[in-house]
Amino acid sequence: MPELPEVEVSRQGISPYLENRQLVEVVARQRQLRWWVPDEVLAQLNQPILSVTRRAKYLLVQLPQGDIILHLGMSGHLKVLAADTPATKHDHIDLLLDSGMLLRLNDTRRFGAVLWQQKGEVHPLLASLGPEPLSDNFNLAHLTAAFAKRGSAAKLVLMDNHVVVGVGNIYANEALFKAGILPSKPAKAVTPPQLAKLLPVIKDTLAAAIKQGGTTLKDFSQADGKPGYFAQQLQVYGRGGQPCLTCGTVLSELRLGQRSTVFCPKCQS
DNA sequence: AACGTGCCCTGAACGC
DNA sequence: TGCGTTCAGGGCACGT
Structure with a gap:
Protein backbone atom coordinates (compact mmCIF):
# COMPACT_ATOMS: atom_id res chain seq x y z
CA MET A 1 0.00 0.00 0.00
CA SER A 128 -8.20 20.15 8.02
CA LEU A 129 -5.07 18.06 7.64
CA GLY A 130 -2.28 18.18 10.18
CA PRO A 131 1.31 19.17 9.39
CA GLU A 132 3.56 17.39 6.93
CA PRO A 133 5.80 15.02 8.90
CA LEU A 134 8.97 16.29 7.23
CA SER A 135 8.16 19.95 7.75
CA ASP A 136 9.20 22.14 10.66
CA ASN A 137 5.54 22.47 11.57
CA PHE A 138 5.74 18.91 12.80
CA ASN A 139 7.87 19.55 15.86
CA LEU A 140 8.13 18.48 19.46
CA ALA A 141 5.80 21.19 20.72
CA HIS A 142 3.09 20.13 18.29
CA LEU A 143 3.52 16.42 18.97
CA THR A 144 3.53 16.97 22.73
CA ALA A 145 0.38 19.08 22.62
CA ALA A 146 -1.42 16.55 20.44
CA PHE A 147 -0.54 13.60 22.67
CA ALA A 148 -1.23 15.42 25.93
CA LYS A 149 -4.98 15.65 25.41
CA ARG A 150 -5.64 12.22 23.97
CA GLY A 151 -6.48 9.16 26.02
CA SER A 152 -6.55 6.70 23.14
CA ALA A 153 -3.69 4.48 22.08
CA ALA A 154 -0.51 6.20 20.98
CA LYS A 155 -0.58 4.39 17.65
CA LEU A 156 -4.07 5.64 16.83
CA VAL A 157 -3.12 9.21 17.65
CA LEU A 158 -0.02 8.91 15.48
CA MET A 159 -2.17 7.75 12.59
CA ASP A 160 -4.68 10.56 13.07
CA ASN A 161 -4.38 12.90 10.09
CA HIS A 162 -5.17 15.88 12.28
CA VAL A 163 -2.04 15.21 14.31
CA VAL A 164 0.33 14.47 11.45
CA VAL A 165 -0.32 13.29 7.92
CA GLY A 166 1.17 10.40 6.05
CA VAL A 167 2.02 8.05 8.90
CA GLY A 168 0.23 4.88 7.85
CA ASN A 169 0.01 1.56 9.60
CA ILE A 170 3.42 0.27 8.60
CA TYR A 171 5.30 3.38 9.68
CA ALA A 172 3.30 3.74 12.87
CA ASN A 173 4.32 0.22 13.88
CA GLU A 174 7.94 0.76 12.92
CA ALA A 175 8.28 4.21 14.48
CA LEU A 176 6.79 3.14 17.80
CA PHE A 177 9.13 0.18 17.93
CA LYS A 178 12.17 2.31 17.22
CA ALA A 179 11.06 4.84 19.84
CA GLY A 180 10.38 2.12 22.42
CA ILE A 181 6.73 3.04 22.89
CA LEU A 182 3.95 0.50 23.39
CA PRO A 183 1.37 1.07 20.64
CA SER A 184 -1.50 0.60 23.09
CA LYS A 185 -0.13 3.07 25.63
CA PRO A 186 -2.50 5.99 26.14
CA ALA A 187 -1.09 8.94 24.23
CA LYS A 188 -1.20 11.19 27.26
CA ALA A 189 0.91 8.66 29.19
CA VAL A 190 3.76 8.72 26.69
CA THR A 191 6.70 10.35 28.47
CA PRO A 192 8.56 13.45 27.26
CA PRO A 193 11.74 11.44 26.55
CA GLN A 194 9.71 8.98 24.50
CA LEU A 195 8.13 11.80 22.49
CA ALA A 196 11.53 13.38 21.98
CA LYS A 197 12.70 10.10 20.50
CA LEU A 198 9.57 9.49 18.47
CA LEU A 199 9.74 12.76 16.55
CA PRO A 200 13.11 12.24 14.83
CA VAL A 201 12.38 8.55 14.35
CA ILE A 202 9.34 9.41 12.23
CA LYS A 203 11.19 12.00 10.22
CA ASP A 204 14.27 9.89 9.68
CA THR A 205 12.33 6.78 8.70
CA LEU A 206 10.19 8.62 6.18
CA ALA A 207 13.12 10.55 4.75
CA ALA A 208 15.18 7.39 4.39
CA ALA A 209 12.29 5.61 2.71
CA ILE A 210 11.89 8.40 0.17
CA LYS A 211 15.59 8.30 -0.53
CA GLN A 212 15.56 4.55 -1.05
CA GLY A 213 12.48 4.79 -3.24
CA GLY A 214 14.39 7.12 -5.45
CA THR A 215 16.24 4.21 -6.97
CA THR A 216 13.13 3.29 -8.94
CA LEU A 217 12.83 6.77 -10.43
CA LYS A 218 14.71 6.28 -13.62
CA ASP A 219 12.63 3.25 -14.49
CA PHE A 220 9.41 4.96 -13.68
CA SER A 221 7.95 4.69 -17.16
CA GLN A 222 8.43 0.94 -17.00
CA ALA A 223 5.92 -1.36 -15.41
CA ASP A 224 7.80 -1.49 -12.15
CA GLY A 225 5.21 -1.14 -9.44
CA LYS A 226 7.44 -2.21 -6.60
CA PRO A 227 8.29 0.60 -4.25
CA GLY A 228 11.98 0.76 -3.56
CA TYR A 229 11.59 1.45 0.12
CA PHE A 230 10.10 -1.96 0.74
CA ALA A 231 13.63 -3.22 0.35
CA GLN A 232 14.33 -1.79 3.76
CA GLN A 233 14.15 -4.18 6.65
CA LEU A 234 10.91 -3.90 8.54
CA GLN A 235 11.55 -4.46 12.22
CA VAL A 236 8.08 -5.42 13.40
CA TYR A 237 5.41 -4.99 10.74
CA GLY A 238 4.30 -8.40 9.46
CA ARG A 239 6.55 -10.16 11.97
CA GLY A 240 4.09 -11.04 14.75
CA GLY A 241 5.09 -14.28 16.49
CA GLN A 242 8.67 -13.98 15.27
CA PRO A 243 11.63 -12.97 17.44
CA CYS A 244 12.41 -9.31 18.04
CA LEU A 245 15.46 -8.35 16.00
CA THR A 246 16.82 -6.48 18.98
CA CYS A 247 16.27 -8.78 21.96
CA GLY A 248 14.84 -12.03 20.62
CA THR A 249 11.56 -11.82 22.51
CA VAL A 250 8.57 -13.09 20.54
CA LEU A 251 6.77 -10.12 18.98
CA SER A 252 3.16 -9.67 20.11
CA GLU A 253 0.29 -8.85 17.81
CA LEU A 254 -3.02 -7.18 18.48
CA ARG A 255 -5.57 -5.03 16.69
CA LEU A 256 -5.95 -1.32 17.29
CA GLY A 257 -8.62 0.52 15.38
CA GLN A 258 -9.07 -2.59 13.25
CA ARG A 259 -5.45 -2.42 12.15
CA SER A 260 -2.80 -5.03 12.70
CA THR A 261 -0.37 -3.93 15.38
CA VAL A 262 2.93 -5.62 16.15
CA PHE A 263 5.30 -4.78 18.97
CA CYS A 264 8.00 -6.13 21.25
CA PRO A 265 6.68 -6.44 24.81
CA LYS A 266 10.21 -6.09 26.16
CA CYS A 267 11.66 -3.26 24.06
CA GLN A 268 8.52 -1.13 24.12
CA SER A 269 6.93 0.31 27.25
C1' DA B 1 -14.15 17.27 21.32
C1' DA B 2 -13.02 12.68 21.67
C1' DC B 3 -13.75 8.00 20.79
C1' DG B 4 -15.30 3.57 18.68
C1' DT B 5 -17.15 1.24 14.78
C1' DG B 6 -18.72 0.44 9.93
C1' DC B 7 -17.93 0.74 5.33
C1' DC B 8 -15.94 0.80 0.67
C1' DC B 9 -13.10 -2.95 -2.72
C1' DT B 10 -10.40 -6.96 -4.83
C1' DG B 11 -7.51 -10.81 -4.69
C1' DA B 12 -4.70 -13.84 -2.08
C1' DA B 13 -4.61 -17.14 1.49
C1' DC B 14 -6.89 -20.22 4.07
C1' DG B 15 -10.44 -23.97 5.85
C1' DC B 16 -13.56 -27.58 5.00
C1' DT C 1 -11.36 -29.13 -7.18
C1' DG C 2 -14.17 -25.84 -5.50
C1' DC C 3 -16.51 -23.59 -2.80
C1' DG C 4 -16.98 -20.15 1.25
C1' DT C 5 -14.67 -17.15 4.67
C1' DT C 6 -11.11 -14.03 6.28
C1' DC C 7 -7.88 -10.60 5.82
C1' DA C 8 -5.38 -6.44 4.21
C1' DG C 9 -5.90 -1.21 4.76
C1' DG C 10 -6.91 4.85 4.26
C1' DG C 11 -9.91 7.67 5.82
C1' DC C 12 -14.52 9.46 5.96
C1' DA C 13 -19.24 9.05 8.07
C1' DC C 14 -21.74 8.31 11.80
C1' DG C 15 -23.40 7.29 16.57
C1' DT C 16 -22.40 7.88 21.32
Missing part, protein backbone atom coordinates in the same frame (compact mmCIF):
# COMPACT_ATOMS: atom_id res chain seq x y z
CA PRO A 2 1.36 3.39 -0.84
CA GLU A 3 2.48 5.22 2.24
CA LEU A 4 3.73 8.76 2.12
CA PRO A 5 7.20 7.83 0.80
CA GLU A 6 5.76 5.96 -2.13
CA VAL A 7 3.45 8.83 -2.97
CA GLU A 8 6.36 11.23 -2.84
CA VAL A 9 8.47 8.92 -4.98
CA SER A 10 5.59 8.73 -7.45
CA ARG A 11 5.42 12.49 -7.51
CA GLN A 12 9.10 12.78 -8.23
CA GLY A 13 8.81 10.07 -10.86
CA ILE A 14 5.94 11.56 -12.84
CA SER A 15 6.80 15.24 -12.49
CA PRO A 16 9.39 15.41 -15.29
CA TYR A 17 6.90 13.87 -17.70
CA LEU A 18 4.04 16.18 -16.75
CA GLU A 19 5.40 19.59 -15.95
CA ASN A 20 5.25 22.11 -18.78
CA ARG A 21 3.24 19.69 -20.87
CA GLN A 22 -0.22 20.30 -22.18
CA LEU A 23 -3.01 18.02 -20.98
CA VAL A 24 -4.83 17.16 -24.20
CA GLU A 25 -7.43 14.62 -23.10
CA VAL A 26 -8.72 12.79 -20.07
CA VAL A 27 -9.92 9.23 -20.57
CA ALA A 28 -12.07 7.89 -17.76
CA ARG A 29 -13.06 4.26 -17.45
CA GLN A 30 -13.99 3.12 -13.96
CA ARG A 31 -15.66 6.01 -12.16
CA GLN A 32 -16.56 4.08 -9.04
CA LEU A 33 -13.58 5.01 -6.97
CA ARG A 34 -13.96 6.34 -3.47
CA TRP A 35 -14.42 9.84 -4.90
CA TRP A 36 -14.66 10.93 -8.46
CA VAL A 37 -14.80 14.15 -10.44
CA PRO A 38 -17.93 15.03 -12.44
CA ASP A 39 -17.47 14.40 -16.16
CA GLU A 40 -18.10 18.06 -16.99
CA VAL A 41 -15.03 18.92 -14.92
CA LEU A 42 -12.89 16.34 -16.68
CA ALA A 43 -13.98 17.75 -20.02
CA GLN A 44 -12.50 21.16 -19.28
CA LEU A 45 -9.03 20.12 -18.23
CA ASN A 46 -7.19 20.67 -21.49
CA GLN A 47 -4.72 23.03 -19.91
CA PRO A 48 -0.97 23.26 -19.38
CA ILE A 49 0.40 21.43 -16.37
CA LEU A 50 2.30 23.81 -14.13
CA SER A 51 3.65 21.40 -11.54
CA VAL A 52 2.96 18.27 -9.54
CA THR A 53 2.93 18.66 -5.78
CA ARG A 54 1.93 16.57 -2.79
CA ARG A 55 -0.12 17.17 0.36
CA ALA A 56 -0.29 14.23 2.76
CA LYS A 57 -0.92 11.24 0.49
CA TYR A 58 -2.69 13.35 -2.12
CA LEU A 59 -0.97 14.27 -5.37
CA LEU A 60 -1.90 17.61 -6.90
CA VAL A 61 -1.54 18.10 -10.64
CA GLN A 62 -1.57 21.87 -10.83
CA LEU A 63 -3.26 23.54 -13.77
CA PRO A 64 -3.91 27.26 -14.30
CA GLN A 65 -7.53 26.90 -13.25
CA GLY A 66 -7.06 24.50 -10.35
CA ASP A 67 -5.67 21.16 -9.26
CA ILE A 68 -6.44 17.59 -10.18
CA ILE A 69 -6.15 15.68 -6.91
CA LEU A 70 -5.16 12.02 -7.02
CA HIS A 71 -5.19 9.62 -4.10
CA LEU A 72 -3.77 6.14 -4.53
CA GLY A 73 -5.78 4.52 -1.75
CA MET A 74 -4.34 1.18 -0.80
CA SER A 75 -3.61 -0.40 -4.12
CA GLY A 76 -3.25 2.50 -6.53
CA HIS A 77 -0.21 3.24 -8.61
CA LEU A 78 0.72 5.61 -11.40
CA LYS A 79 2.59 4.90 -14.57
CA VAL A 80 3.80 7.07 -17.40
CA LEU A 81 3.36 5.17 -20.64
CA ALA A 82 3.19 5.67 -24.39
CA ALA A 83 -0.23 7.03 -25.31
CA ASP A 84 -1.10 3.95 -27.39
CA THR A 85 -0.50 1.48 -24.54
CA PRO A 86 -3.62 -0.67 -24.25
CA ALA A 87 -5.47 -0.37 -20.96
CA THR A 88 -5.60 -3.40 -18.70
CA LYS A 89 -7.79 -4.37 -15.81
CA HIS A 90 -8.20 -1.68 -13.15
CA ASP A 91 -6.75 1.10 -15.31
CA HIS A 92 -9.24 3.75 -14.27
CA ILE A 93 -8.10 7.05 -15.75
CA ASP A 94 -5.55 8.34 -18.26
CA LEU A 95 -4.24 11.87 -18.59
CA LEU A 96 -3.04 12.21 -22.17
CA LEU A 97 -0.17 14.63 -22.76
CA ASP A 98 0.98 16.50 -25.84
CA SER A 99 4.25 14.57 -25.63
CA GLY A 100 2.62 11.35 -26.81
CA MET A 101 2.74 9.92 -23.31
CA LEU A 102 0.02 9.42 -20.75
CA LEU A 103 -0.30 9.23 -16.99
CA ARG A 104 -2.33 6.19 -15.99
CA LEU A 105 -3.93 5.43 -12.64
CA ASN A 106 -4.41 1.76 -11.86
CA ASP A 107 -6.15 0.88 -8.61
CA THR A 108 -7.29 -2.67 -7.98
CA ARG A 109 -9.21 -2.10 -4.78
CA ARG A 110 -10.59 1.29 -5.73
CA PHE A 111 -9.90 3.01 -2.45
CA GLY A 112 -8.28 5.77 -4.44
CA ALA A 113 -9.78 9.02 -5.62
CA VAL A 114 -9.79 11.59 -8.39
CA LEU A 115 -10.85 15.06 -7.27
CA TRP A 116 -10.73 18.64 -8.43
CA GLN A 117 -10.22 21.88 -6.60
CA GLN A 118 -10.69 25.28 -8.21
CA LYS A 119 -7.81 27.71 -8.09
CA GLY A 120 -7.86 29.62 -4.83
CA GLU A 121 -9.96 27.01 -3.09
CA VAL A 122 -8.95 24.16 -0.81
CA HIS A 123 -10.84 20.93 -1.17
CA PRO A 124 -12.65 20.01 2.05
CA LEU A 125 -10.69 16.77 2.25
CA LEU A 126 -7.44 18.73 2.40
CA ALA A 127 -8.65 21.59 4.55
Whole structure:
Protein backbone atom coordinates (compact mmCIF):
# COMPACT_ATOMS: atom_id res chain seq x y z
CA MET A 1 0.00 0.00 0.00
CA PRO A 2 1.36 3.39 -0.84
CA GLU A 3 2.48 5.22 2.24
CA LEU A 4 3.73 8.76 2.12
CA PRO A 5 7.20 7.83 0.80
CA GLU A 6 5.76 5.96 -2.13
CA VAL A 7 3.45 8.83 -2.97
CA GLU A 8 6.36 11.23 -2.84
CA VAL A 9 8.47 8.92 -4.98
CA SER A 10 5.59 8.73 -7.45
CA ARG A 11 5.42 12.49 -7.51
CA GLN A 12 9.10 12.78 -8.23
CA GLY A 13 8.81 10.07 -10.86
CA ILE A 14 5.94 11.56 -12.84
CA SER A 15 6.80 15.24 -12.49
CA PRO A 16 9.39 15.41 -15.29
CA TYR A 17 6.90 13.87 -17.70
CA LEU A 18 4.04 16.18 -16.75
CA GLU A 19 5.40 19.59 -15.95
CA ASN A 20 5.25 22.11 -18.78
CA ARG A 21 3.24 19.69 -20.87
CA GLN A 22 -0.22 20.30 -22.18
CA LEU A 23 -3.01 18.02 -20.98
CA VAL A 24 -4.83 17.16 -24.20
CA GLU A 25 -7.43 14.62 -23.10
CA VAL A 26 -8.72 12.79 -20.07
CA VAL A 27 -9.92 9.23 -20.57
CA ALA A 28 -12.07 7.89 -17.76
CA ARG A 29 -13.06 4.26 -17.45
CA GLN A 30 -13.99 3.12 -13.96
CA ARG A 31 -15.66 6.01 -12.16
CA GLN A 32 -16.56 4.08 -9.04
CA LEU A 33 -13.58 5.01 -6.97
CA ARG A 34 -13.96 6.34 -3.47
CA TRP A 35 -14.42 9.84 -4.90
CA TRP A 36 -14.66 10.93 -8.46
CA VAL A 37 -14.80 14.15 -10.44
CA PRO A 38 -17.93 15.03 -12.44
CA ASP A 39 -17.47 14.40 -16.16
CA GLU A 40 -18.10 18.06 -16.99
CA VAL A 41 -15.03 18.92 -14.92
CA LEU A 42 -12.89 16.34 -16.68
CA ALA A 43 -13.98 17.75 -20.02
CA GLN A 44 -12.50 21.16 -19.28
CA LEU A 45 -9.03 20.12 -18.23
CA ASN A 46 -7.19 20.67 -21.49
CA GLN A 47 -4.72 23.03 -19.91
CA PRO A 48 -0.97 23.26 -19.38
CA ILE A 49 0.40 21.43 -16.37
CA LEU A 50 2.30 23.81 -14.13
CA SER A 51 3.65 21.40 -11.54
CA VAL A 52 2.96 18.27 -9.54
CA THR A 53 2.93 18.66 -5.78
CA ARG A 54 1.93 16.57 -2.79
CA ARG A 55 -0.12 17.17 0.36
CA ALA A 56 -0.29 14.23 2.76
CA LYS A 57 -0.92 11.24 0.49
CA TYR A 58 -2.69 13.35 -2.12
CA LEU A 59 -0.97 14.27 -5.37
CA LEU A 60 -1.90 17.61 -6.90
CA VAL A 61 -1.54 18.10 -10.64
CA GLN A 62 -1.57 21.87 -10.83
CA LEU A 63 -3.26 23.54 -13.77
CA PRO A 64 -3.91 27.26 -14.30
CA GLN A 65 -7.53 26.90 -13.25
CA GLY A 66 -7.06 24.50 -10.35
CA ASP A 67 -5.67 21.16 -9.26
CA ILE A 68 -6.44 17.59 -10.18
CA ILE A 69 -6.15 15.68 -6.91
CA LEU A 70 -5.16 12.02 -7.02
CA HIS A 71 -5.19 9.62 -4.10
CA LEU A 72 -3.77 6.14 -4.53
CA GLY A 73 -5.78 4.52 -1.75
CA MET A 74 -4.34 1.18 -0.80
CA SER A 75 -3.61 -0.40 -4.12
CA GLY A 76 -3.25 2.50 -6.53
CA HIS A 77 -0.21 3.24 -8.61
CA LEU A 78 0.72 5.61 -11.40
CA LYS A 79 2.59 4.90 -14.57
CA VAL A 80 3.80 7.07 -17.40
CA LEU A 81 3.36 5.17 -20.64
CA ALA A 82 3.19 5.67 -24.39
CA ALA A 83 -0.23 7.03 -25.31
CA ASP A 84 -1.10 3.95 -27.39
CA THR A 85 -0.50 1.48 -24.54
CA PRO A 86 -3.62 -0.67 -24.25
CA ALA A 87 -5.47 -0.37 -20.96
CA THR A 88 -5.60 -3.40 -18.70
CA LYS A 89 -7.79 -4.37 -15.81
CA HIS A 90 -8.20 -1.68 -13.15
CA ASP A 91 -6.75 1.10 -15.31
CA HIS A 92 -9.24 3.75 -14.27
CA ILE A 93 -8.10 7.05 -15.75
CA ASP A 94 -5.55 8.34 -18.26
CA LEU A 95 -4.24 11.87 -18.59
CA LEU A 96 -3.04 12.21 -22.17
CA LEU A 97 -0.17 14.63 -22.76
CA ASP A 98 0.98 16.50 -25.84
CA SER A 99 4.25 14.57 -25.63
CA GLY A 100 2.62 11.35 -26.81
CA MET A 101 2.74 9.92 -23.31
CA LEU A 102 0.02 9.42 -20.75
CA LEU A 103 -0.30 9.23 -16.99
CA ARG A 104 -2.33 6.19 -15.99
CA LEU A 105 -3.93 5.43 -12.64
CA ASN A 106 -4.41 1.76 -11.86
CA ASP A 107 -6.15 0.88 -8.61
CA THR A 108 -7.29 -2.67 -7.98
CA ARG A 109 -9.21 -2.10 -4.78
CA ARG A 110 -10.59 1.29 -5.73
CA PHE A 111 -9.90 3.01 -2.45
CA GLY A 112 -8.28 5.77 -4.44
CA ALA A 113 -9.78 9.02 -5.62
CA VAL A 114 -9.79 11.59 -8.39
CA LEU A 115 -10.85 15.06 -7.27
CA TRP A 116 -10.73 18.64 -8.43
CA GLN A 117 -10.22 21.88 -6.60
CA GLN A 118 -10.69 25.28 -8.21
CA LYS A 119 -7.81 27.71 -8.09
CA GLY A 120 -7.86 29.62 -4.83
CA GLU A 121 -9.96 27.01 -3.09
CA VAL A 122 -8.95 24.16 -0.81
CA HIS A 123 -10.84 20.93 -1.17
CA PRO A 124 -12.65 20.01 2.05
CA LEU A 125 -10.69 16.77 2.25
CA LEU A 126 -7.44 18.73 2.40
CA ALA A 127 -8.65 21.59 4.55
CA SER A 128 -8.20 20.15 8.02
CA LEU A 129 -5.07 18.06 7.64
CA GLY A 130 -2.28 18.18 10.18
CA PRO A 131 1.31 19.17 9.39
CA GLU A 132 3.56 17.39 6.93
CA PRO A 133 5.80 15.02 8.90
CA LEU A 134 8.97 16.29 7.23
CA SER A 135 8.16 19.95 7.75
CA ASP A 136 9.20 22.14 10.66
CA ASN A 137 5.54 22.47 11.57
CA PHE A 138 5.74 18.91 12.80
CA ASN A 139 7.87 19.55 15.86
CA LEU A 140 8.13 18.48 19.46
CA ALA A 141 5.80 21.19 20.72
CA HIS A 142 3.09 20.13 18.29
CA LEU A 143 3.52 16.42 18.97
CA THR A 144 3.53 16.97 22.73
CA ALA A 145 0.38 19.08 22.62
CA ALA A 146 -1.42 16.55 20.44
CA PHE A 147 -0.54 13.60 22.67
CA ALA A 148 -1.23 15.42 25.93
CA LYS A 149 -4.98 15.65 25.41
CA ARG A 150 -5.64 12.22 23.97
CA GLY A 151 -6.48 9.16 26.02
CA SER A 152 -6.55 6.70 23.14
CA ALA A 153 -3.69 4.48 22.08
CA ALA A 154 -0.51 6.20 20.98
CA LYS A 155 -0.58 4.39 17.65
CA LEU A 156 -4.07 5.64 16.83
CA VAL A 157 -3.12 9.21 17.65
CA LEU A 158 -0.02 8.91 15.48
CA MET A 159 -2.17 7.75 12.59
CA ASP A 160 -4.68 10.56 13.07
CA ASN A 161 -4.38 12.90 10.09
CA HIS A 162 -5.17 15.88 12.28
CA VAL A 163 -2.04 15.21 14.31
CA VAL A 164 0.33 14.47 11.45
CA VAL A 165 -0.32 13.29 7.92
CA GLY A 166 1.17 10.40 6.05
CA VAL A 167 2.02 8.05 8.90
CA GLY A 168 0.23 4.88 7.85
CA ASN A 169 0.01 1.56 9.60
CA ILE A 170 3.42 0.27 8.60
CA TYR A 171 5.30 3.38 9.68
CA ALA A 172 3.30 3.74 12.87
CA ASN A 173 4.32 0.22 13.88
CA GLU A 174 7.94 0.76 12.92
CA ALA A 175 8.28 4.21 14.48
CA LEU A 176 6.79 3.14 17.80
CA PHE A 177 9.13 0.18 17.93
CA LYS A 178 12.17 2.31 17.22
CA ALA A 179 11.06 4.84 19.84
CA GLY A 180 10.38 2.12 22.42
CA ILE A 181 6.73 3.04 22.89
CA LEU A 182 3.95 0.50 23.39
CA PRO A 183 1.37 1.07 20.64
CA SER A 184 -1.50 0.60 23.09
CA LYS A 185 -0.13 3.07 25.63
CA PRO A 186 -2.50 5.99 26.14
CA ALA A 187 -1.09 8.94 24.23
CA LYS A 188 -1.20 11.19 27.26
CA ALA A 189 0.91 8.66 29.19
CA VAL A 190 3.76 8.72 26.69
CA THR A 191 6.70 10.35 28.47
CA PRO A 192 8.56 13.45 27.26
CA PRO A 193 11.74 11.44 26.55
CA GLN A 194 9.71 8.98 24.50
CA LEU A 195 8.13 11.80 22.49
CA ALA A 196 11.53 13.38 21.98
CA LYS A 197 12.70 10.10 20.50
CA LEU A 198 9.57 9.49 18.47
CA LEU A 199 9.74 12.76 16.55
CA PRO A 200 13.11 12.24 14.83
CA VAL A 201 12.38 8.55 14.35
CA ILE A 202 9.34 9.41 12.23
CA LYS A 203 11.19 12.00 10.22
CA ASP A 204 14.27 9.89 9.68
CA THR A 205 12.33 6.78 8.70
CA LEU A 206 10.19 8.62 6.18
CA ALA A 207 13.12 10.55 4.75
CA ALA A 208 15.18 7.39 4.39
CA ALA A 209 12.29 5.61 2.71
CA ILE A 210 11.89 8.40 0.17
CA LYS A 211 15.59 8.30 -0.53
CA GLN A 212 15.56 4.55 -1.05
CA GLY A 213 12.48 4.79 -3.24
CA GLY A 214 14.39 7.12 -5.45
CA THR A 215 16.24 4.21 -6.97
CA THR A 216 13.13 3.29 -8.94
CA LEU A 217 12.83 6.77 -10.43
CA LYS A 218 14.71 6.28 -13.62
CA ASP A 219 12.63 3.25 -14.49
CA PHE A 220 9.41 4.96 -13.68
CA SER A 221 7.95 4.69 -17.16
CA GLN A 222 8.43 0.94 -17.00
CA ALA A 223 5.92 -1.36 -15.41
CA ASP A 224 7.80 -1.49 -12.15
CA GLY A 225 5.21 -1.14 -9.44
CA LYS A 226 7.44 -2.21 -6.60
CA PRO A 227 8.29 0.60 -4.25
CA GLY A 228 11.98 0.76 -3.56
CA TYR A 229 11.59 1.45 0.12
CA PHE A 230 10.10 -1.96 0.74
CA ALA A 231 13.63 -3.22 0.35
CA GLN A 232 14.33 -1.79 3.76
CA GLN A 233 14.15 -4.18 6.65
CA LEU A 234 10.91 -3.90 8.54
CA GLN A 235 11.55 -4.46 12.22
CA VAL A 236 8.08 -5.42 13.40
CA TYR A 237 5.41 -4.99 10.74
CA GLY A 238 4.30 -8.40 9.46
CA ARG A 239 6.55 -10.16 11.97
CA GLY A 240 4.09 -11.04 14.75
CA GLY A 241 5.09 -14.28 16.49
CA GLN A 242 8.67 -13.98 15.27
CA PRO A 243 11.63 -12.97 17.44
CA CYS A 244 12.41 -9.31 18.04
CA LEU A 245 15.46 -8.35 16.00
CA THR A 246 16.82 -6.48 18.98
CA CYS A 247 16.27 -8.78 21.96
CA GLY A 248 14.84 -12.03 20.62
CA THR A 249 11.56 -11.82 22.51
CA VAL A 250 8.57 -13.09 20.54
CA LEU A 251 6.77 -10.12 18.98
CA SER A 252 3.16 -9.67 20.11
CA GLU A 253 0.29 -8.85 17.81
CA LEU A 254 -3.02 -7.18 18.48
CA ARG A 255 -5.57 -5.03 16.69
CA LEU A 256 -5.95 -1.32 17.29
CA GLY A 257 -8.62 0.52 15.38
CA GLN A 258 -9.07 -2.59 13.25
CA ARG A 259 -5.45 -2.42 12.15
CA SER A 260 -2.80 -5.03 12.70
CA THR A 261 -0.37 -3.93 15.38
CA VAL A 262 2.93 -5.62 16.15
CA PHE A 263 5.30 -4.78 18.97
CA CYS A 264 8.00 -6.13 21.25
CA PRO A 265 6.68 -6.44 24.81
CA LYS A 266 10.21 -6.09 26.16
CA CYS A 267 11.66 -3.26 24.06
CA GLN A 268 8.52 -1.13 24.12
CA SER A 269 6.93 0.31 27.25
C1' DA B 1 -14.15 17.27 21.32
C1' DA B 2 -13.02 12.68 21.67
C1' DC B 3 -13.75 8.00 20.79
C1' DG B 4 -15.30 3.57 18.68
C1' DT B 5 -17.15 1.24 14.78
C1' DG B 6 -18.72 0.44 9.93
C1' DC B 7 -17.93 0.74 5.33
C1' DC B 8 -15.94 0.80 0.67
C1' DC B 9 -13.10 -2.95 -2.72
C1' DT B 10 -10.40 -6.96 -4.83
C1' DG B 11 -7.51 -10.81 -4.69
C1' DA B 12 -4.70 -13.84 -2.08
C1' DA B 13 -4.61 -17.14 1.49
C1' DC B 14 -6.89 -20.22 4.07
C1' DG B 15 -10.44 -23.97 5.85
C1' DC B 16 -13.56 -27.58 5.00
C1' DT C 1 -11.36 -29.13 -7.18
C1' DG C 2 -14.17 -25.84 -5.50
C1' DC C 3 -16.51 -23.59 -2.80
C1' DG C 4 -16.98 -20.15 1.25
C1' DT C 5 -14.67 -17.15 4.67
C1' DT C 6 -11.11 -14.03 6.28
C1' DC C 7 -7.88 -10.60 5.82
C1' DA C 8 -5.38 -6.44 4.21
C1' DG C 9 -5.90 -1.21 4.76
C1' DG C 10 -6.91 4.85 4.26
C1' DG C 11 -9.91 7.67 5.82
C1' DC C 12 -14.52 9.46 5.96
C1' DA C 13 -19.24 9.05 8.07
C1' DC C 14 -21.74 8.31 11.80
C1' DG C 15 -23.40 7.29 16.57
C1' DT C 16 -22.40 7.88 21.32
